[in-house]
Amino acid sequence: MIDIEKSSDVTLSMMINNVEQAHREIDNYFQFVEKAISDSPLGTTDRTTAFRACVERSVAASFELSDKLLRAKDLKDVLRIQTDFFQTQLRALTEQSRDLCEESVSDVTHVQIK
Structure with a gap:
């Protein structure tokens, strides 16, 4: 007979290892992107830096969600975790949209002044 508790522990351990490996791969990817941006003719501008920060926060939040769900x-705990994540993501999206709008208005203002 299969020991269900042992099987679930093994499955959880594998899932945790997969998430940790994904963390390492994302870190490598961000290092690659950072090097590519710094080597590009556009260089590191305020916009590329802000964009990268938004992406990093989003990825970090997704990994945090994965960790918590694991x-x-x-089920009650899962629903609470997902609700908290959704609310946090909505706040972050609102903040990012506001920042983007402010930057765009500032750019238009600077163009009009010249």
Whole structure:
């Protein structure tokens, strides 16, 4: 007979290892992107830096969600974690949209002044 508790522990361990490996691969990817941006003719501008920061926050939030879901105790915990994640992402999106609008208005203002 299969020991269900042992099987779930093995499965959880594999999932945690996969998430940790994904963390390492994303870190490598961001290092690659940072080098590519710094080597590009555009260089590191305020916009590329802001864009990279937004992407990094989004990826970090997704990994944090994965980590929390892997450790959820029951369905109620899963629902709470997902609700918190959704609310946090909506706040972040609102903030990013506001910042982008402010930057765009500032750019238009500077163009009109010249």
